[in-house]
Amino acid sequence: MSVRRLAPPDMQPPSFAFTAENAEWVKATIAKYPAGRQASAVIPMLWKGQEQEGWVTHPMIESIARQLDMPFIRVLEVATFYTMFNLEPVGILVQVCTTSPCWLRGSDAVMDACKKHIHPHQKTLSADGKMSWMEVECLGACVNAPMLQVGSDFYEDLDGPITEKLIADLRAGKPVKAGPANARHSSEPEGGAITLTEPSLYDGSIIGKYKPVAPPPPPKKPGEA
Amino acid sequence: MATRKLIVDGKEIEADEGLTLLQACEQAGAEIPRFCFHERLSVAGNCRMCLVEWVGAPKPQASCALQVKDIFPNKDGTPAKINTTSPYAKKAREGVMEFLLINHPLDCPICDQGGECDLQDQAMGYGRADFHRFNENKRAVEDKYMGPLVKTIMTRCIQCTRCVRFATEVAGVPDLGATGRGEDMEITTYLEKAFESELSGNVVDLCPVGALTSKPYAFNARPWELKKTESIDVMDAQGSNIRVDTRGPQVMRVLPRLNEDVNEEWISDKARHACDGLSRQRLDRPYIRVNGKLKPATWAEAFAAIAAKVKSASGDRMAAIVGDLAAAEEIKALKDLMTSLRVKNLDCRQDGAKIGANSSGEKAPRQTYLFNTGIAGVEAADAILLVGANPRWEAPVLNARIRKAWLAGPVAIANIGPAVDLTYKVEQLGTDVGILANIVNGTHAFAKVLKDAKRPMIILGAGAITRSDSAAILALAARIAGDTGMIGPAGTHADGGWNGFNILHTAASRVAGLDLGFLPGEGGRDLAAILDGAQKGEIDFLYLLGADEFDVAHLGRAFIVYQGSHGDAGAHHADVILPGAAYTEKDGTYINFEGRVQQARRAAFPPGEAKEDWAILRALSEVLGVKLPYDSRAQLLKALEQDVTHFAVPGSAPVHADTSAATWGGIGQSGPLDSRPLTHTVTDYWLTNPIARASETMAQCSREFGAANKMAAE
Numbered sequence: 021m022s023v024r025r026l027a028p029p030d031m032q033p034p035s036f037a038f039t040a041e042n043a044e045w046v047k048a049t050i051a052k053y054p055a056g057r058q059a060s061a062v063i064p065m066l067w068k069g070q071e072q073e074g075w076v077t078h079p080m081i082e083s084i085a086r087q088l089d090m091p092f093i094r095v096l097e098v099a100t101f102y103t104m105f106n107l108e109p110v111g112i113l114v115q116v117c118t119t120s121p122c123w124l125r126g127s128d129a130v131m132d133a134c135k136k137h138i139h140p141h142q143k144t145l146s147a148d149g150k151m152s153w154m155e156v157e158c159l160g161a162c163v164n165a166p167m168l169q170v171g172s173d174f175y176e177d178l179d180g181p182i183t184e185k186l187i188a189d190l191r192a193g194k195p196v197k198a199g200p201a202n203a204r205h206s207s208e209p210e211g212g213a214i215t216l217t218e219p220s221l222y223d224g225s226i227i228g229k230y231k232p233v234a235p236p237p238p239p240k241k242p243g244e245a
Numbered sequence: 246m247a248t249r250k251l252i253v254d255g256k257e258i259e260a261d262e263g264l265t266l267l268q269a270c271e272q273a274g275a276e277i278p279r280f281c282f283h284e285r286l287s288v289a290g291n292c293r294m295c296l297v298e299w300v301g302a303p304k305p306q307a308s309c310a311l312q313v314k315d316i317f318p319n320k321d322g323t324p325a326k327i328n329t330t331s332p333y334a335k336k337a338r339e340g341v342m343e344f345l346l347i348n349h350p351l352d353c354p355i356c357d358q359g360g361e362c363d364l365q366d367q368a369m370g371y372g373r374a375d376f377h378r379f380n381e382n383k384r385a386v387e388d389k390y391m392g393p394l395v396k397t398i399m400t401r402c403i404q405c406t407r408c409v410r411f412a413t414e415v416a417g418v419p420d421l422g423a424t425g426r427g428e429d430m431e432i433t434t435y436l437e438k439a440f441e442s443e444l445s446g447n448v449v450d451l452c453p454v455g456a457l458t459s460k461p462y463a464f465n466a467r468p469w470e471l472k473k474t475e476s477i478d479v480m481d482a483q484g485s486n487i488r489v490d491t492r493g494p495q496v497m498r499v500l501p502r503l504n505e506d507v508n509e510e511w512i513s514d515k516a517r518h519a520c521d522g523l524s525r526q527r528l529d530r531p532y533i534r535v536n537g538k539l540k541p542a543t544w545a546e547a548f549a550a551i552a553a554k555v556k557s558a559s560g561d562r563m564a565a566i567v568g569d570l571a572a573a574e575e576i577k578a579l580k581d582l583m584t585s586l587r588v589k590n591l592d593c594r595q596d597g598a599k600i601g602a603n604s605s606g607e608k609a610p611r612q613t614y615l616f617n618t619g620i621a622g623v624e625a626a627d628a629i630l631l632v633g634a635n636p637r638w639e640a641p642v643l644n645a646r647i648r649k650a651w652l653a654g655p656v657a658i659a660n661i662g663p664a665v666d667l668t669y670k671v672e673q674l675g676t677d678v679g680i681l682a683n684i685v686n687g688t689h690a691f692a693k694v695l696k697d698a699k700r701p702m703i704i705l706g707a708g709a710i711t712r713s714d715s716a717a718i719l720a721l722a723a724r725i726a727g728d729t730g731m732i733g734p735a736g737t738h739a740d741g742g743w744n745g746f747n748i749l750h751t752a753a754s755r756v757a758g759l760d761l762g763f764l765p766g767e768g769g770r771d772l773a774a775i776l777d778g779a780q781k782g783e784i785d786f787l788y789l790l791g792a793d794e795f796d797v798a799h800l801g802r803a804f805i806v807y808q809g810s811h812g813d814a815g816a817h818h819a820d821v822i823l824p825g826a827a828y829t830e831k832d833g834t835y836i837n838f839e840g841r842v843q844q845a846r847r848a849a850f851p852p853g854e855a856k857e858d859w860a861i862l863r864a865l866s867e868v869l870g871v872k873l874p875y876d877s878r879a880q881l882l883k884a885l886e887q888d889v890t891h892f893a894v895p896g897s898a899p900v901h902a903d904t905s906a907a908t909w910g911g912i913g914q915s916g917p918l919d920s921r922p923l924t925h926t927v928t929d930y931w932l933t934n935p936i937a938r939a940s941e942t943m944a945q946c947s948r949e950f951g952a953a954n955k956m957a958a959e
Contacts, residue, residue: 023387023429026436078436093422093435100424 024100027108036079075106114153115169121162133183163207173198250324262314275329278367280453281405282309296337300326305337342371348384358455360468392439393945402456408448417648417668418442443641446517461942466497474848478516479753479828483640484837485512489848496520513641522940526812528824529853548868554804558786560587564775567593568791569752572833575858585871589769593758595792599715601759604914608762616838617744624650625738628698631660633923634706634749638930657694662923676922681721695729702745707926719913735902744901756836779803789815811935824855831857841898
């Protein structure tokens with residue numbers, strides 16, 4: 021980690037506004053919190069803003085502060101505290117997991133592909149300004165190691181060439197398939213299951229017939245006995 | 246309040262459950278080191294210096310964040326044992342100190358906090374002197390800009406967040422914050438913006454290390470070479486208790502002194518930083534105007550020039566005006582001198598306030614011009630109506646009290662006057678004085694709020710009492726006070742008494758002047774009439790005792806004697822200048838807006854040939870042939886006490902005793918209201934008196950904040 025500052029003024033856009041759709045979402049989010057506690061919505065709003073703009077801008081911080089009736093400095097504190105708020109443009113951000121399981125399974129090759137095709141240094145925008153990459157700690161998909169994350173999707177079971185193609189496709193805006201890059205389904209073994217294949221496990225002969233559980237009764241309305 | 250038994254260092258005590266363990270330990274006589282904890286701020290618990298041993302607990306306990314009510318007794322029912330000096334506690338604190346010093350530059354020799362630094366002091370007790378084991382690079386932090394008063398050396402910061410909490414809680418100006426996290430946490434203002442509070446200097450006192458220091462005082466002096474004098478501030482009428490630090494003849498800095506009833510432990514930036522004005526623009530010798538130019542003269546020549554003029558003038562063509570910074574001593578001396586010269590044209594209200602005298606011109610009862618609720622009493626109020634008052638600029642420390650009351654409980658605050666940011670929520674009623682009439686006849690919504698309140702207050706500021714229709718405004722305010730129960734039972738608010746009628750003065754000398762009756766005598770002229778008379782040639786001789794705050798340029802051909810400390814407006818137009826002493830250069834009695842009598846002490850001597858003001862008047866009286874009957878300040882104080890008995894009881898504010906309808910009904914005089922909107926009289930907080938106007942620091946503040954604040958007000 022290092023000191024986190026807002027991007028220099030010449031990089032900042034002149035203004036910020038949520039899109040109509042996001043503004044609706046913001047309204048609903050603020051309404052979730054009790055009156056006088058609307059400041060609780062600051063993290064979701066910054067997150068939504070980042071989703072919309074790609075990074076957290078200076079006008080965004082002030083706009084959110086005004087909407088939540090917070091001092092500017094309070095929003096700046098939050099934005100600089102959480103490292104997942106990008107304070108500079110990042111383009112398509114490729115987050116490569118390099119924690120032990122991924123590293124053992126070859127995350128170095130994934131990282132090399134990023135270095136080669138995005139930028140030699142992490143957290144730096146590529147020459148065309150479209151992409152950047154960074155090392156991150158464990159993303160919790162060790163069973164599909166090595167892997168990386170873009171947006172809210174995981175790309176798993178990678179190696180050098182697959183990563184290179186993935187980067188090229190992302191850059192070109194082509195559709196890419198999330199999940200394992202090989203033939204695996206989710207985290208199942210390659211080529212299908214090799215344990216727990218005994219049919220008697222599933223026909224009810226061991227534990228009895230599967231009985232659907234009755235759905236829970238609908239919640240009572242206030243005032244109802 | 247429930248209490249709980251504790252054994253602190255082997256001594257059994259009964260501690261209030263509402264206290265923190267740190268406070269309970271202090272009651273038991275133990276001394277707990279701390280950085281982040283401060284009695285007047287919320288508990289942060291992040292410095293970990295106050296660790297103590299709770300016997301049986303698995304870890305050392307941060308005593309500042311542990312409440313007594315959370316400390317349960319031992320299983321056998323014996324009280325919990327707390328050790329503050331055990332090897333266990335000491336080791337824990339040593340560990341904390343080691344961590345704090347890892348990233349602290351040990352630059353004490355060039356640090357302004359050196360000699361009065363909490364970290365330095367506590368490192369003597371808990372630092373490891375024999376070895377160190379940190380061989381990595383130390384952290385360095387960029388310095389931040391916090392305005393013209395606060396200098397930052399952020400590498401020294403230990404992240405106690407006292408300054409952030411002060412800005413947010415006490416000052417009510419949330420400009421400070423902590424950005425980043427962990428090792429990279431930094432205290433900063435919002436993107437290099439100045440800390441825009443009139444109380445910003447207090448963060449320098451709060452900072453336990455040298456991260457925030459005083460910019461004007463940077464590299465000026467070491468605390469051990471300063472002479473400390475306990476005194477009273479005169480920059481506003483609150484009478485904040487201060488300590489004046491001098492080196493030789495120069496006032497190096499001004500610090501607050503603890504007084505729970507007046508200023509707690511805060512002072513305003515003007516009180517703290519106007520002191521460089523004490524060594525600029527000073528009048529250090531008498532002057533006489535010869536052929537339109539001021540020429541240096543001796544005291545004897547100056548007195549002779551005055552005597553020549555006074556001999557040829559009759560009493561009704563002479564006048565005297567007292568300025569904002571005068572102490573009671575010189576007001577009394579000037580009044581006695583003028584009385585013996587049969588002068589009735591006297592006024593101590595150089596802002597033209599219509600208070601102190603009732604409609605027939607007699608001296609009004611004291612409580613009609615005081616801040617009767619008292620400063621501490623504000624905390625008990627549950628509804629406040631501000632009329633033409635901007636407490637943030639007229640008395641910043643009082644404003645912090647109002648904010649404290651507002652934070653503590655539901656207080657309905659409404660303002661009649663220009664909308665300004667007072668750091669708390671205010672219902673803006675408008676700027677029309679007619680609203681007062683509506684509140685009186687009950688048609689305004691706020692009338693009900695005041696009526697329903699148990700302890701309502703009205704605060705009349707200078708904006709309300711210096712208008713042409715002020716008598717009518719005062720009468721309406723008195724009606725409101727009477728109708729809504731502001732004049733409650735006698736006694737202090739702690740004993741169930743209540744008096745919510747308040748005048749907020751802006752001048753330190755005003756209440757003393759009014760108490761001494763420095764007002765137009767029978768048939769005498771008040772300020773407006775004196776100025777008018779001078780212009781028309783009906784006043785030949787005008788004595789200004791440090792009076793600069795009115796239009797001095799248009800005084801016609803009157804002979805003007807200016808006695809004061811600074812070459813300000815008054816001195817520029819004077820025919821004779823008598824150099825006086827500033828408030829740090831004389832023993833003086835000041836009465837604050839509550840009516841509290843307080844003594845300012847001499848911290849340095851007046852420059853050059855300047856003299857204490859009452860002594861000048863005493864010497865002049867002899868030349869004029871009307872020798873004043875006191876030869877020493879002790880005799881003068883005796884005379885003051887005989888005149889006005891409360892001068893004999895310094896320190897305490899008067900207790901509300903007069904509930905008679907006659908007193909409160911006699912305030913002001915009903916009449917037509919002016920349609921002009923209410924305004925505030927203080928237009929530039931940093932430049933309200935001759936000392937502040939001579940101060941470079943205040944000029945800088947005015948440049949930095951003045952324009953911005955004006956825009957904010959519009």
